[in-house]
Amino acid sequence: MRKIIYWVHTSLDAHIDGPGGAFDWPVLGPELFAYGDALNERVDTFLYGRVVWDMMSGFWPDAESMSNDPHDLAFAPVWRRTPKIVFSRTLQQPEGNVRVIGGNLAEEVTALKESPGKDLLLTGGSILPGALTQLGLIDEYHIVVHPVVLGGGRPLFLKPEERLTLQLVDSRSFDSRTVLLRYERPQG
Numbered sequence: 001m002r003k004i005i006y007w008v009h010t011s012l013d014a015h016i017d018g019p020g021g022a023f024d025w026p027v028l029g030p031e032l033f034a035y036g037d038a039l040n041e042r043v044d045t046f047l048y049g050r051v052v053w054d055m056m057s058g059f060w061p062d063a064e065s066m067s068n069d070p071h072d073l074a075f076a077p078v079w080r081r082t083p084k085i086v087f088s089r090t091l092q093q094p095e096g097n098v099r100v101i102g103g104n105l106a107e108e109v110t111a112l113k114e115s116p117g118k119d120l121l122l123t124g125g126s127i128l129p130g131a132l133t134q135l136g137l138i139d140e141y142h143i144v145v146h147p148v149v150l151g152g153g154r155p156l157f158l159k160p161e162e163r164l165t166l167q168l169v170d171s172r173s174f175d176s177r178t179v180l181l182r183y184e185r186p187q188g
Helices: 030-041 050-057 060-066 070-081 105-114 127-134
Strands: 004-011 043-049 084-087 098-101 119-123 140-146 167-174 178-184
Touching: 004 030, 004 127, 030 043, 030 070, 030 167, 043 050, 043 127, 050 060, 050 084, 060 070, 105 127, 119 127
Parallel strands: 004 119, 004 140, 043 084, 043 119, 084 098
Antiparallel strands: 140 178, 167 178
16 A cells, blocks of 8 residues: 655744744755655655645756756756646646546545555645644654744644644755654554
8 A cells, every 4th residue: 555655844943934934944954955856766756745735846847947056957857747636626727747636535635645656745835734633644744944933834744633643754854954854653
């Protein structure tokens, strides 16, 4: 069965964006980029909620015209060719290799996990990851903690209905700036 991997950046005070949706604070470097690239090799589909989709689709299709960063230039073609699924009840069908799912979340995501292929990468957000967490459908949590206190914004985890206990399976630092905390759901 395919796994869903939740890949997210957070501040020290556990916000995935700052007040007003600011996302100008992540500290990225070569080691963190290399980890992200290796994670992308494990997957064949990118998953997004509507807010993250709007941010990603506003940059990656034309990244080369907006950035000369070597990582951006290398990742842009990967992003464009990788199939994407956006979970939204309001988004009309976007262009490209994008599928929109707005129906029964548990049923649709379970079918995705049971279909053949590599793992699925859920990037950012808190609403969709929160719903998938409540349904027990996220298998791995790759949380990158950045050295910033935002003082507000969307929380990393919305208030869960039940306590969630995870097992730490890896931690490491990148570029002497960020820390990865990788958790899995306990087996059994």
